[in-house]
Amino acid sequence: MKEPAMTLIDPQRTWHKVELRLATETEPILRRNLEVLLEHAQAEAARDLPRLMATVAEDAVYQTFSQDPATWPRG
Known part of the structure; x- marks a missing residue:
């Protein structure tokens, strides 16, 4: 029996909608947030830690809701 194919996410497309919104957004705080989101997505796709x-x-806090400690973030 063949396993179902996993859906692939193209990391180069994750920020397309952000760019579209940024092109029309005029509110300064929303623009700043969109710019940070865009930079974050592009850095993630480039694997630039x-x-x-x-x-x-x-002061970011990361939470996990997994019961399995093996899947908890480390470092």
């Missing part, structure tokens, strides 16, 4: 982490708040 320093660039990616520059978009994360210094």
Whole structure:
């Protein structure tokens, strides 16, 4: 029996809608947030960890809801 194919996400397309919204957004705070989101998505796709982490708040908190400690974030 063949396993179902996993849906692939093209990381180069994750920010397309953000760019569209940014092109028309005039509210300064929303523009800033969209710019950070765009930078984050592009850094993630480029696998550029320093660039990616520059978009994360210094006091960011990561949570997991998994029961299995093996899947919890480490580091």
